[in-house]
Amino acid sequence: MKFNIALLAGDGIGPEVINEAVKVSDAIAKKFNHEITWTPALTGACAIDAVGVPYPDETHEICMKADAVLFGAIGHPKYDNDPSAPIRPEQGLLLMRKKLGLFANVRPTFTFPSLIDNSPLKRERIEGTDLVFLRELTGGIYFGEKGRKDDGETAFDTCTYTRAEVQRLAKKGFELAMTRTKKLCCVDKANVMETSRLWRETVQAMEKDYPEVTVSYEFVDAVAMRLVQWPNSYDVLITENLFGDILTDEASVISGSMGLMPSASVGEHTSLYEPIHGSYPQATGLNIANPLATVLSAAMMFEDAFGLKEEAEAIRAVVNKSLEQGIVTEDLASKDSKAYKTSEVGDWLVANL
Amino acid sequence: MKFNIALLAGDGIGPEVINEAVKVSDAIAKKFNHEITWTPALTGACAIDAVGVPYPDETHEICMKADAVLFGAIGHPKYDNDPSAPIRPEQGLLLMRKKLGLFANVRPTFTFPSLIDNSPLKRERIEGTDLVFLRELTGGIYFGEKGRKDDGETAFDTCTYTRAEVQRLAKKGFELAMTRTKKLCCVDKANVMETSRLWRETVQAMEKDYPEVTVSYEFVDAVAMRLVQWPNSYDVLITENLFGDILTDEASVISGSMGLMPSASVGEHTSLYEPIHGSYPQATGLNIANPLATVLSAAMMFEDAFGLKEEAEAIRAVVNKSLEQGIVTEDLASKDSKAYKTSEVGDWLVANL
Numbered sequence: 001m002k003f004n005i006a007l008l009a010g011d012g013i014g015p016e017v018i019n020e021a022v023k024v025s026d027a028i029a030k031k032f033n034h035e036i037t038w039t040p041a042l043t044g045a046c047a048i049d050a051v052g053v054p055y056p057d058e059t060h061e062i063c064m065k066a067d068a069v070l071f072g073a074i075g076h077p078k079y080d081n082d083p084s085a086p087i088r089p090e091q092g093l094l095l096m097r098k099k100l101g102l103f104a105n106v107r108p109t110f111t112f113p114s115l116i117d118n119s120p121l122k123r124e125r126i127e128g129t130d131l132v133f134l135r136e137l138t139g140g141i142y143f144g145e146k147g148r149k150d151d152g153e154t155a156f157d158t159c160t161y162t163r164a165e166v167q168r169l170a171k172k173g174f175e176l177a178m179t180r181t182k183k184l185c186c187v188d189k190a191n192v193m194e195t196s197r198l199w200r201e202t203v204q205a206m207e208k209d210y211p212e213v214t215v216s217y218e219f220v221d222a223v224a225m226r227l228v229q230w231p232n233s234y235d236v237l238i239t240e241n242l243f244g245d246i247l248t249d250e251a252s253v254i255s256g257s258m259g260l261m262p263s264a265s266v267g268e269h270t271s272l273y274e275p276i277h278g279s280y281p282q283a284t285g286l287n288i289a290n291p292l293a294t295v296l297s298a299a300m301m302f303e304d305a306f307g308l309k310e311e312a313e314a315i316r317a318v319v320n321k322s323l324e325q326g327i328v329t330e331d332l333a334s335k336d337s338k339a340y341k342t343s344e345v346g347d348w349l350v351a352n353l
Numbered sequence: 354m355k356f357n358i359a360l361l362a363g364d365g366i367g368p369e370v371i372n373e374a375v376k377v378s379d380a381i382a383k384k385f386n387h388e389i390t391w392t393p394a395l396t397g398a399c400a401i402d403a404v405g406v407p408y409p410d411e412t413h414e415i416c417m418k419a420d421a422v423l424f425g426a427i428g429h430p431k432y433d434n435d436p437s438a439p440i441r442p443e444q445g446l447l448l449m450r451k452k453l454g455l456f457a458n459v460r461p462t463f464t465f466p467s468l469i470d471n472s473p474l475k476r477e478r479i480e481g482t483d484l485v486f487l488r489e490l491t492g493g494i495y496f497g498e499k500g501r502k503d504d505g506e507t508a509f510d511t512c513t514y515t516r517a518e519v520q521r522l523a524k525k526g527f528e529l530a531m532t533r534t535k536k537l538c539c540v541d542k543a544n545v546m547e548t549s550r551l552w553r554e555t556v557q558a559m560e561k562d563y564p565e566v567t568v569s570y571e572f573v574d575a576v577a578m579r580l581v582q583w584p585n586s587y588d589v590l591i592t593e594n595l596f597g598d599i600l601t602d603e604a605s606v607i608s609g610s611m612g613l614m615p616s617a618s619v620g621e622h623t624s625l626y627e628p629i630h631g632s633y634p635q636a637t638g639l640n641i642a643n644p645l646a647t648v649l650s651a652a653m654m655f656e657d658a659f660g661l662k663e664e665a666e667a668i669r670a671v672v673n674k675s676l677e678q679g680i681v682t683e684d685l686a687s688k689d690s691k692a693y694k695t696s697e698v699g700d701w702l703v704a705n706l
């Protein structure tokens with residue numbers, strides 16, 4: 001098969017981790033007889049520096065034409081201290097999500113046996129954790145009307161959802177649940193928010209189409225608790241944009257493998273794969289960043305965007321092997337063992353595929 | 354001194370835990386020569402059953418006249434499955450907060466040495482944790498305009514804040530920080546929300562009035578992570594209503610002592626003290642619920658509402674003693690030790706004050 005992948009390396013360690021994911025993807029393509037064309041494009045702080053906007057039209061064109069997008073990370077400290085500055089890398093992210101129609105952010109949280117002891121949680125609390133959040137990504141308070149009134153003394157943000165938006169996300173949730181343990185949790189704040197009541201009634205109405213799926217409805221505050229207490233009691237969770245932002249980040253630290261967590265944002269036009277970690281500016285250019293989350297994001301891309309499960313499994317298998325054999329960057333290296341460089345980990349993965 | 358305390362026992366285990374807090378408070382009053390008049394009033398499901406509304410006017414009058422309100426818990430399973438039902442116990446809670454002007458919810462999270470091993474987190478992660486959330490409680494998306502459009506196909510909720518609302522809450526935060534380690538964290542989503550930008554600029558402008566306080570600004574998703582990773586890195590945190598709802602609940606499970614956590618809601622007219630746990634319907638009437646969170650809420654009341662620090666310390670000391678000696682309800686009893694009844698714990702506290 002032939003694929004055209006848009007390559008958005010972004011800022012900070014983005015280019016370094018992307019580089020290793022490209023190496024591994026090319027090696028997999030070679031092994032399984034596929035042909036990948038990579039089309040690099042600018043986004044984030046580097047795009048602001050180059051052309052004055054964080055998500056240039058040219059980048060958008062490239063993404064629209066691509067079979068998938070592989071994304072590194074964006075953000076630069078020079079934009080950190082003033083969230084009201086008119087141009088910021090994150091705006092590029094939001095614009096990209098909206099323009100590409102990336103409505104479903106897929107965020108798995110799972111454990112690696114060899115890394116369980118890195119978790120802040122006790123082993124018995126996280127063993128067996130394997131959950132997936134589906135976060136709605138193009139609606140809610142992120143994109144509703146917002147502004148000031150009364151000479152700037154009053155600020156407002158509007159959270160809006162349509163039934164169709166909820167259905168589109170929930171459908172993905174039911175379908176995903178059907179491929180797993182058939183448990184779906186709808187996370188809302190229906191005791192307070194009207195949008196949450198719309199979410200709940202919409203999901204309730206869809207239950208009859210998926211009789212095998214057991215659906216539970218939980219308030220966001222209760223989920224924030226249970227995620228820390230019994231993360232392994234969850235399977236698929238669906239939720240709106242802002243709750244998803246908070247809860248997926250909370251979930252990402254419980255496994256002890258945050259540096260390894262991949263994600264996908266699935267859209268109308270294309271889909272995008274990225275590590276959940278940030279641009280880690282302090283490590284930029286040092287060849288020390290952990291490339292595994294990006295490599296595993298590439299695996300998700302092979303499986304979900306291209307339907308190539310065997311290729312994805314081959315990537316995951318070699319990643320597991322590298323972890324077991326301690327071929328890891330400094331964030332995962334134990335006190336007395338060697339820390340490998342970013343590129344050395346990539347080289348090892350390619351050699352051992 | 355003489356105090357008039359409104360007693361809102363509420364539903365479920367509310368009356369049982371309130372009963373023990375009253376016993377302990379009366380014993381303290383006797384010991385220190387104070388006189389307490391308790392005025393019971395209905396709220397929650399029991400108020401709906403009795404008079405058709407969850408926060409009757411009569412209850413409001415009683416609270417307005419009181420020096421403080423001691424609150425148990427509300428909620429009943431018969432109202433659980435339909436968050437859009439027209440009359441629900443939680444609406445009483447929201448109405449009460451609004452009508453009493455309880456704008457600042459004070460939620461400490463701290464550890465008890467003897468309970469640290471109950472935490473889902475590893476000991477080294479939570480040792481030394483002693484933080485306080487100040488959650489804004491009468492504004493934001495809870496009380497903004499909400500409704501449906503397009504024949505019910507579109508729902509919306511509005512989050513609104515005025516500068517004055519932010520200042521009022523932030524002032525409490527700065528003042529509290531001054532009595533502690535002088536570290537204040539403002540939690541917002543200023544990279545996305547206009548209300549958050551108002552929060553941030555308002556708090557930034559207040560910094561100059563508290564030159565000794567070190568203020569940090571963190572996004573809500575980052576705090577959701579760091580609370581699980583390094584809870585002991587926080588001291589005082591201020592935030593808006595919905596973020597506070599989620600984060601205070603998340604914080605409550607990290608210490609391993611959730612059943613013991615007290616809280617206060619401070620207002621314009623009076624202030625209210627309550628355990629953070631719910632009405633625990635399954636345990637109703639069994640005399641097994643843990644009364645310590647309510648007893649510790651009474652301690653907060655003595656200290657903060659009445660300025661009686663010694664009385665508060667005496668209550669805390671006897672609670673600590675009961676924990677050390679294992680005079681605890683079944684939720685805290687170890688496998689081979691006796692579980693005491695709710696009322697037995699209260700009796701023991703009174704006898705050992």
Ligand SMILES: CC(C)[C@H](C(=O)O)[C@@H](O)C(=O)O
Pocket residue numbers: 090093094245544545574
């Ligand atoms: C950078 C920010 C706007 C973004 C969000 O809130 O969606 C980020 O936190 C994320 O989750 O991808």
Ligand SMILES: CC(C)[C@H](C(=O)O)[C@@H](O)C(=O)O
Pocket residue numbers: 191192221443446447598
């Ligand atoms: C019951 C509910 C409306 C309430 C809230 O969201 O404020 C509760 O979760 C709380 O935190 O006291």
